[in-house]
Amino acid sequence: MTRFVPSDDILSWGRVLRARHDVARPRWRDELPALVREGAGGGRKLLGIGLRRSYGDSGLNPDGAVIDMAGIDRAITFDPAARRFRAEAGMSFDAVLRLLVPRGFFLPVTPGTRFVTLGGAVANDVHGKNHHRTGTFGRWVRGLGLVRSDGREIELTPDDETGLFAATIGGLGLTGLIAWVEIELMPLASAMMEVETIPFGGLDEFFALAEESDAAFDYTVAWVDCLAAGEALGRGLFSRARHAASGPLAVGARRGPALPIDFPAFALNPMTVRAFNRLYYGLGRRKAGRTTVPYDRFFYPLDGIGGWNRMYGRRGLYQYQSVVPPAAARDAIKAMLAAVSASGEGSFLAVLKTFGDRPSPGMLSFPRPGTTLALDFPNRGASTLALFVRLDAIVREAGGRLYPAKDGRITAEMFRAGYPDWGDFARHVDPAFSSRFWRRVAEGEAG
Amino acid sequence: MKVIVLGATSAIAETAARLYAGEGSELLLAARHRERLDAIAADLRLRGAVRVETAVCDLSAAGAAAAFAAFVARLGGVDHVLLAYGILGDQQAGEQDLERAETTLQVNFTSAARWILAAAEMLQRQGHGSLVVLGSVAGDRGRRANYIYGAAKAGLATLVEGIAHRFGNSGPRAVIVKPGPVITPMTEGFANRRGLLWATPGTVAAVVRRAAARGGPVVYAPWFWRWIMLVIRLLPASVFNRLDL
Numbered sequence: 001m002t003r004f005v006p007s008d009d010i011l012s013w014g015r016v017l018r019a020r021h022d023v024a025r026p027r028w029r030d031e032l033p034a035l036v037r038e039g040a041g042g043g044r045k046l047l048g049i050g051l052r053r054s055y056g057d058s059g060l061n062p063d064g065a066v067i068d069m070a071g072i073d074r075a076i077t078f079d080p081a082a083r084r085f086r087a088e089a090g091m092s093f094d095a096v097l098r099l100l101v102p103r104g105f106f107l108p109v110t111p112g113t114r115f116v117t118l119g120g121a122v123a124n125d126v127h128g129k130n131h132h133r134t135g136t137f138g139r140w141v142r143g144l145g146l147v148r149s150d151g152r153e154i155e156l157t158p159d160d161e162t163g164l165f166a167a168t169i170g171g172l173g174l175t176g177l178i179a180w181v182e183i184e185l186m187p188l189a190s191a192m193m194e195v196e197t198i199p200f201g202g203l204d205e206f207f208a209l210a211e212e213s214d215a216a217f218d219y220t221v222a223w224v225d226c227l228a229a230g231e232a233l234g235r236g237l238f239s240r241a242r243h244a245a246s247g248p249l250a251v252g253a254r255r256g257p258a259l260p261i262d263f264p265a266f267a268l269n270p271m272t273v274r275a276f277n278r279l280y281y282g283l284g285r286r287k288a289g290r291t292t293v294p295y296d297r298f299f300y301p302l303d304g305i306g307g308w309n310r311m312y313g314r315r316g317l318y319q320y321q322s323v324v325p326p327a328a329a330r331d332a333i334k335a336m337l338a339a340v341s342a343s344g345e346g347s348f349l350a351v352l353k354t355f356g357d358r359p360s361p362g363m364l365s366f367p368r369p370g371t372t373l374a375l376d377f378p379n380r381g382a383s384t385l386a387l388f389v390r391l392d393a394i395v396r397e398a399g400g401r402l403y404p405a406k407d408g409r410i411t412a413e414m415f416r417a418g419y420p421d422w423g424d425f426a427r428h429v430d431p432a433f434s435s436r437f438w439r440r441v442a443e444g445e446a447g
Numbered sequence: 448m449k450v451i452v453l454g455a456t457s458a459i460a461e462t463a464a465r466l467y468a469g470e471g472s473e474l475l476l477a478a479r480h481r482e483r484l485d486a487i488a489a490d491l492r493l494r495g496a497v498r499v500e501t502a503v504c505d506l507s508a509a510g511a512a513a514a515f516a517a518f519v520a521r522l523g524g525v526d527h528v529l530l531a532y533g534i535l536g537d538q539q540a541g542e543q544d545l546e547r548a549e550t551t552l553q554v555n556f557t558s559a560a561r562w563i564l565a566a567a568e569m570l571q572r573q574g575h576g577s578l579v580v581l582g583s584v585a586g587d588r589g590r591r592a593n594y595i596y597g598a599a600k601a602g603l604a605t606l607v608e609g610i611a612h613r614f615g616n617s618g619p620r621a622v623i624v625k626p627g628p629v630i631t632p633m634t635e636g637f638a639n640r641r642g643l644l645w646a647t648p649g650t651v652a653a654v655v656r657r658a659a660a661r662g663g664p665v666v667y668a669p670w671f672w673r674w675i676m677l678v679i680r681l682l683p684a685s686v687f688n689r690l691d692l
Contacts, residue, residue: 009641027458027632028483071458074490088486099493 003035004065013309014055015316016379016408017436019062027071029088029179032147036177039065040149040432047435048177050117051092054124055319056408057436058172064434067177069119075099076180084142086182089119098251101295106188106243109137112351114300119178124405125170125365127355129219129241129299135358136367137183138169145179149432153179158361167428170362172404174429174438190247193219193298196240199285203234203334210354210371213240219298223284225277226350226375227270229341234334236352237284241298250294258306262314268378273346312378318408320388321366321374323355324400329371332398336373336391343387347375363425366403374406385409404437415441448472449522451515453506453562454532456483458631459581462652463529468496475522477502478532506532507554512561519569527659528566530559530580533600535633541595548595555599560606567610570619577659580607582623584667587676590692600625604665611664622658626651626668627675 004022011018022044024035039046045064052059069090076086080103087096093107093114100106111126120126125138134140146154146168154176156165168175196217200206206222213220217240224236302308309317324332333352340347350373357369377384392414395402401418402410416422426442450467452460455476464474468491476491478484481503488499500521504511519525536551563580570576585593586600607623614621629651630640646669654668667673679687 003635005636005638007639009639025630025632025635029486030482074486075493076486076489078493 003031003038010049010060010066011052011316012055012057012059012408013053014318014379014408015309015312015314016318017057017060017062019060019436021061021063022065023068024065025068025071029072029145032067032072032177032179033151033153035067036147036149036432037151039067045434046149046177046432048089048119048123048173050090050120051115053111053113053116053120054405055317056404056406057440058124058404058407058438059120060436061434062436069117069177072179073117077182078103080105083185083187084182085185086143086180087118088180089122089145089178090117092117093121097295100185101188101191101251102249104188104249105185106295108134108140108184108186110299112300113303114296115303118181118183119173122169122178122181123171123173125360125362125367126405127367129221129353131358131367132214132220132354132356133218133358134186135356136170136360136362136365138360138362138365139358140184141169141181141361142184143182144168145181146176147179148176149430163363163424164428166361166363167425169360170365171425171428172364172435172437174433174435176430176433188243188249190244191250191295192244192247192292193241193295194244194290194292195298196290197284197288198238198240199236199281199288200238201232201235203330203337206234206236206238206352207330207371209238209240213238214354214356216240218242220353222352223280224337224350224352224373225281226337226340226347227274227277228281229338233341234337235281236350237281237288243295244292247292262310264313268312268346268348270344270346273348276348277346315379315381318377318379318384318388319374319406320377320391321372321403321406322391322395322400323366323368323370323372323403324395324398325368325370328398328400329354332394332400333371333373335394339387339390339394340375343383343390345377345380345384345387347377349376350374363421363428364404364419366401366405368401370400372403374403404441407437410441412441412444448526449474449524450527450529451475451477451518451522451525451566453477453528453530455487455501456480457531457533457581457633458648459626459629459651459655460529460531461487462648463531463655464491464496465494466652466656467527468492468494468499471495471497473498473500473522475500475502475518477504477506477518479503479505506562507558509558511558512565515562515565515569524573525566525569526576528570528576528578529655529659530562530566530578532559533581533633534596535593536596538591538593538595551595552599555596556602559603563603563606563610567613567619567621570621571614571617574618576619578607578610578619578621579655579659580621580623581655582607582625584625584627584672584676586625588680588687592692608664620659620664622662622664622666624651624655624658624666624668625672625676626654627672 047061073090456478541548583600585597610621
């Protein structure tokens with residue numbers, strides 16, 4: 001009997017593309033070799049998926065097979081003396097933190113949501129607000145298990161010389177099915193964060209704040225009002241933080257209420273987005289200063305609203321996240337914000353962050369030294385895509401690149417320009433594995 | 448808290464065991480598959496269980512329930528017993544092949560009844576503790592899609608209600624938890640398992656954990672199935688038999 005059931009409810013976080021997948025939902029690691037064999041049978045392409053927080057199509061495999069790893073989510077070993085933790089690939093960061101925070105450990109790197117799996121974090125080599133200090137998640141991976149379609153179950157460590165470890169870090173799940181992950185942990189003295197919020201009036205102020213703060217704070221990030229124009233262009237709120245030196249080791253709050261429905265299309269329009277941005281900036285200015293908050297409030301503000309992506313309605317949303325090198329950063333970020341402001345395509349969440357120079361082992365890893373800008377847009381079809389083409393030109397001119405985990409539309413040319421080593425990576429791709437993203441950028445398949 | 452989980456590799460049982468582990472319980476897990484039991488045991492220890500024992504055995508085998516007293520001895524006592532194993536069986540095949548029908552009845556009812564009676568005896572003797580058994584809404588009214596499985600679950604419900612009656616107000620409790628359809632390996636072949644009527648193992652496990660602590664002897668998971676099944680039970684056969692449920 002087939003373990004793969006046709007399903008039309010596999011969506012990425014952006015919810016733009018609706019497609020059919022044959023889905024398997026295993027619960028045990030011992031099932032994986034047979035599932036990979038079956039999933040890849042008859043020339044069908046296969047992809048492992050987790051909690052589906054990737055925005056675009058890197059986690060989708062339309063008309064192919066996917067193995068949903070969320071049910072393979074057990075802790076395997078924890079060695080506090082060596083600061084090592086090993087768990088099955090489907091375990092979420094939420095579950096990891098529940099286990100480890102009370103024991104005085106923290107994830108060395110975490111993205112802006114705790115509802116990602118360990119396997120997904122490896123596949124996308126995720127980064128956090130401490131990139132300037134710790135680099136990407138992949139730097140902290142000490143081992144992983146990979147199931148390949150030729151039946152091999154491989155254990156990979158950072159000293160692997162075949163290149164398969166480096167290809168799997170940030171490898172978008174294309175090098176095989178990640179079965180388990182072992183990471184090095186960070187010791188934690190308190191579950192509280194000391195946070196300081198500083199309003200800034202423009203990009204020059206942002207860069208000055210970033211330079212000053214990156215030296216003294218573990219975590220830095222900024223929100224930008226991307227609808228402000230002219231004088232106010234690039235105004236925003238800078239946030240910098242560190243773990244408190246002492247305090248309780250209590251686990252963060254549970255998930256709040258979820259959006260039960262898709263918002264109607266008119267809910268997010270240029271007027272409401274502009275109003276939100278103004279209000280958020282105004283409130284932030286008034287509340288600026290120092291506070292101490294639980295870690296989840298600092299790291300995961302949006303996790304408090306389950307399914308916030310449904311706010312963008314049935315047509316879904318795009319996120320556009322780029323990184324541009326330091327020399328070109330000022331001009332490129334300014335040009336992108338000006339292009340967004342001029343387009344009237346509002347973005348609720350515009351996030352700016354400087355990346356440090358700690359290199360990732362990953363061949364296809366997104367972060368590189370420079371400045372990253374992430375923008376969320378409701379999908380309005382052609383006008384939204386037209387803005388992205390203008391932004392692409394700015395990023396490319398600056399020698400930057402886009403984040404595959406967020407992308408659902410770049411051209412093969414744009415991808416290859418940003419990731420010149422993609423050909424080396426491609427040699428490690430498991431022949432049975434693929435995704436819509438990969439077919440677009442590597443095989444030139446039209447979206 | 449000392450907890451015995453019979454059928455510990457079931458998705459609902461494992462999720463319920465995680466709740467117990469988070470409370471710092473001591474658990475004995477019984478199931479057939481050693482490797483999987485070990486994986487669960489390692490996970491539960493890291494999730495806070497003070498002690499996890501495993502027992503590799505075929506719970507549905509004849510005479511298996513004789514091991515119940517030994518389980519209790521290994522754990523040094525028992526507070527909660529959760530019986531969570533079962534098979535859906537193939538309804539259509541069972542109609543043609545009586546051996547297969549009998550297997551469905553033997554695993555889901557006959558073998559489970561022996562464990563349940565053994566546990567009831569133990570709880571009665573010690574004067575405290577909770578026995579929670581996973582039944583199904585399928586046991587509330589026979590439907591052509593799954594009445595062999597449903598008959599076994601109906602049998603379990605009657606058995607557990609009887610034990611709850613036997614316990615009366617003497618201390619121990621017996622509860623049958625009746626989930627609606629749940630997204631677990633048991634229902635893997637079903638297309639598009641979503642919508643309001645499909646529950647996750649987490650939802651049902653939370654009901655199981657609560658039912659072990661308090662409430663009446665018959666609990667639906669989620670709660671609304673009580674009212675849906677009430678309506679379905681009240682439908683006259685002339686109407687019910689025309690419905691494609």
